[in-house]
Amino acid sequence: MTCAILTIGTELTRGELQDSNGAWLADSLSSLGLEVTEIVSVDDHDGRIIETLHRLALTHDAILCTGGLGPTSDDRTTQCVARAMGVPLVRDEASLKLISDLFTNHGRTMTPGNEKQADFPQDAQIFANNHGTAPGFTCQLGHAQLFVMPGVPYEMRAMFKASVIEALPSPSEANICLRLRCFGIPEAEVNDRLSGVEDTFGIQLGYRASNSEIEIKVLARGRDPSLIEDRAERAALQIEERLGPAIYARGAGSLSLTLGEMLSERHLTLGLAESCTGGLASQLITETPGASGYFKGSICCYSNSIKSTVLGVPEEALQEHGAVSEIVARQMAEGAKSILAVDLALAITGVAGPGGGSEDKPVGLVHFAVAGPLETLTEQKIFRGTRVRIQRRAADHGLWLLRQAILS
Numbered sequence: 001m002t003c004a005i006l007t008i009g010t011e012l013t014r015g016e017l018q019d020s021n022g023a024w025l026a027d028s029l030s031s032l033g034l035e036v037t038e039i040v041s042v043d044d045h046d047g048r049i050i051e052t053l054h055r056l057a058l059t060h061d062a063i064l065c066t067g068g069l070g071p072t073s074d075d076r077t078t079q080c081v082a083r084a085m086g087v088p089l090v091r092d093e094a095s096l097k098l099i100s101d102l103f104t105n106h107g108r109t110m111t112p113g114n115e116k117q118a119d120f121p122q123d124a125q126i127f128a129n130n131h132g133t134a135p136g137f138t139c140q141l142g143h144a145q146l147f148v149m150p151g152v153p154y155e156m157r158a159m160f161k162a163s164v165i166e167a168l169p170s171p172s173e174a175n176i177c178l179r180l181r182c183f184g185i186p187e188a189e190v191n192d193r194l195s196g197v198e199d200t201f202g203i204q205l206g207y208r209a210s211n212s213e214i215e216i217k218v219l220a221r222g223r224d225p226s227l228i229e230d231r232a233e234r235a236a237l238q239i240e241e242r243l244g245p246a247i248y249a250r251g252a253g254s255l256s257l258t259l260g261e262m263l264s265e266r267h268l269t270l271g272l273a274e275s276c277t278g279g280l281a282s283q284l285i286t287e288t289p290g291a292s293g294y295f296k297g298s299i300c301c302y303s304n305s306i307k308s309t310v311l312g313v314p315e316e317a318l319q320e321h322g323a324v325s326e327i328v329a330r331q332m333a334e335g336a337k338s339i340l341a342v343d344l345a346l347a348i349t350g351v352a353g354p355g356g357g358s359e360d361k362p363v364g365l366v367h368f369a370v371a372g373p374l375e376t377l378t379e380q381k382i383f384r385g386t387r388v389r390i391q392r393r394a395a396d397h398g399l400w401l402l403r404q405a406i407l408s
Contacts, residue, residue, distance in 0.1 A: 001171040003029050003036045004060040004144075006052060008067035008077050009151060010043040020153055021066045028160065030206070033175030033221065034062070034168065044068060049080040057084075057142035061169055064160075067151030069134035071113030077148060078137075082121040085141055089119040092126055092135075099133050127163040131155045138167055145169055174225040176232045178218040180239055181249045181258070183400050187214055193242050201235035211389075212396040213255060248403065255399050256284045262406050263294040263344075270402070271340030272298035273311055273332040275323065275349040276366060281395040296340050301332065311335030324349055324361050326369075326378050333369035333376055344405065345371045348398050352390045366394045370405040377405055 005025050011017045022039040029036050037060070042052050049068075056063050068077030082089050096118035103110040120126060120137050127136035129150060136149040136159050147164050149156045182190060187209045194216075198205055206217035218235050220228040240247045249258045263270055272282050282298040285291055299310055304323055307313040312335040313328055321327050332347035350366030357363035364383040369376055379401060383393045 001034055001062075001169060001173075002060045003034050003062045003064060004056040005029075005036060005039040006056060006063055006065040007039075007041045007151070008044065008049060008065065009041070010045075010074065012041040012067075013043040021151065021156055024153070024157065025064050025066070025160070027208075029064070030217070030219070031177050032165070032168070033171040033173070033177070044074040044076055046076055046080050046083070049076065050084045053081065053084045053141060053146070057144040057146070060144050063141065063144045063146045064164070065146065065148045066156050069117065069136070069148070069150050071111060071117060071133070073113075078116075078119060078121070081139065081141070081146065081148060085121050085139065087122040090122050091115075091119050093118070095120075095126060095128075095135050098128070098135075102133060125167070127159050129155055129159060130162070131158050136163070138164070173221045173223060174228055175219065175221045176225070176229050177220075178232050178236045179251055180216045180218070180236060180247050181251075181253065181255070182214040182216055182243055182246050183212055183248055183255060183396075185214070185243065185246045190214055190216065190243065194239060197235055197238055197242075201231050201238070203231055203235045211392050212400075248400075254284075254288075255396060255403070257288050259399050259403050259406075260285070260288045260291055260294065262403065264290070266406065268294060268344055268406070269296050269342040270294055271296050271336050271342040271345045272398075273336035273345065273347040274298060274300050275302055275307070275332070275347075276352045277348050277350075277391050277395045277398070278302060280391055281346065281348060281398045284395055284399060296342050299336055299339070307332060311339065322361065324351055324365060324367060326367055326380065329367035329369040330371075330376050330378055333371035337371040343373060344402060346398050346402055347371075348394055350390075350394055352387045352394075354387055364390050366390070366397070368394075368398055368401050370401050372405055377401070377408075 005022045007019050007022050012019050019041055026036045042048050068075045099114055100110050114133055117134050121139050124137040124139040129135045132155045134150040138147045149159050187207055204219040208215045218232050220232040222228040274281055279300045285295050301307045304318050308315055311332050313331045317327050329347045329349050333345045337345035347369045351357050351361055351363050353363035367380045369378045383390045
């Protein structure tokens, strides 16, 4: 059961936009046990769109296509699908009314360009779009079942979940995909540590690195669901044993989500004092719904005067040791814990670059401190990369230290 993903739009082939749809669909299809063997982007050119559709239909069971369903002249996907099938376009009056009502409800006038969004290849099954004006559809194209969705990511994702999943062909084998989340180990090292796991348990491993986090996917396929579940679980346990505490969670989610769950379960409150990260760690924490239950606030103390007047860091410590130092990080965390009246406080201070470094305090040097109920833990790290990358890695590592402090 093989799938191809086709994303359409000149803005993609020119590099004006990144193809986030292809990556998201590939991950979603893989999780459903479907094998994605090709992802291709093509510009808004009728001949190339039709040629690509024909080629993909020869060797794939399903094609998932996004983009080119809009109201403008360069939105050509539906017309090209009809030509590839050799059928006419047929206007669907029910879809036209839904589009018209959407404009009316927003106090706008529908244009002739929007009317064409209600045209579909003959005998296509239509998918409603509850978030925009472009319905999707599915039809048979040669050997393949073709699914056509809008290019706007949130519209496409909603349509995929609401309509496409249930219409996809069933895989020929049962499958299970377990996800483990790892922090702080380079991807190449993770791969080396897990050498032999695939052969031992008859599974496939997949890796996806994002900043300092790595998602490890354990995929097992076979005829007997109970057997493949057993293989996947035994492989996951072996992975957890080999990587130890670097594995912080199973399933989907992020480090901030896991941290939030730990704080909630233990009824702990949290506050931050951020210098070089400029509030980024606070942003990561508050991206999780329900963060208000444990996160009380943060102090973005970029200047030394704020460190001193707000957090109470002594002027002598700043002058003698500098803002990027263990003692200042400790005093920032303890000051934030007191001022915000929280159980735990994280402080981050460092040199994000590209300038401002020295031989003693190079660009990328970051000091951390976590003030807890009994003691204050400190740590320093040196991160490499651009200013943005250093800031993100520092924010991520701060969250990781909070997790370690809770577990200690």
